[in-house]
Amino acid sequence: MSAADRPRVGIDALLEQVRTGLDRVEPQEAFDAASAGDALLVDIRYAALRERDGLIPGALVVERNELEWRLDPQGSHRAPEATDHDLHVIVVCNEGYASSLAAASLQQLGLYRATDLAGGFQAWRAAGLPVTEA
Template identity: 50%
Template sequence: MSGESPSALTTTGVYSAPAAEVDRFLAQARAELRRLWPVEAWAAVGRGAKIVDTRPEHQRRAAGEIPGAIVIERNHLEWRLDPTCDSRIPEADSRHIQWIVICAEGYSSSLAAAALRELGLDNATDVIGGVDAWVAAGLPTIHPSQPTAPRGPGE
C-alpha cells in the first residue's frame, strides 16, 4: 500500500510492526552522533565539555538538576549556542566546544544535538538514557529550592 512502511523481519523470523517515521528520524540523527554514557559525559565535563539541560522545569524539580549544567529551553537551544548569533550565551564563543545535551530519557536530546551539528557545532552530542540514566548511575544531582532559570541571550 502506498505510504505505509514495510514490516521488518526480526532475527527470530517474526515480522515486527512498521517503524514510525519519528523513529527513523531519530535513528538518522543518532547515526551522526557519538553519544555518551552518563559516566562518559561527567568525565567529559571534567575535561571542559559543557552539559546543556533542556528539560522543562517540572522534570528538573522531580529528578533534580546536574551540578554546573547550563539550563536552556529546547525552543531556544540553537539561538543560545550558535557562536554567530546575537542571542547566544557567553559560553558559546566557539564552534569547537563540546556541547552535551541532556533530556529526561535521551530522545529529544539526540534530535537537539543533531540540530546543533547542522549549525556547525560538530562536537555536539547527547547522553544515552538522559537524566534517568544519570541518576541510575549514581552521578551527582542537586535539588535547589528554586529550579535554575533557563539562560537567556548574553546571560
C-alpha cells in the same frame, strides 16, 4: 513536488537516522568530560522535570525552544559558554530521545562536536552521578 508526494519518515526512523551522526556518550563519560572542562553539559528538560528530579551540577539549563539561539557562537542571543563551533556540547533531556534531535540540530548550525547523553538525565541519576535540588 507536492506535499502528498514528499517522503514520510516516522519519528523512530528519524531518530535512528540522526543518531548515526552522533557520538553519543554514556553518563560516566559525560561526567568525566564535563569535570575535566572538555565538554559543556546542556540540560534541555522542561522546568517541571528539573523541579521534580533535580539538576546536574554545572550543566547549562536552556529550554529546548531556545537551544539553537543560545548555543550559536555567531548568534546575538548566545550564552557566554557558546564560545566557538569547536565546543563539545552534550545535550541532556529526560531519557535521551529529544536530546538526539537537539544535538543533530546543533550540528546543522556548525557545532560539529555536539552530541547527547544516552539515556538522558534518568541514566545519569541511575549511574549515581551528582544531582542537586532545583
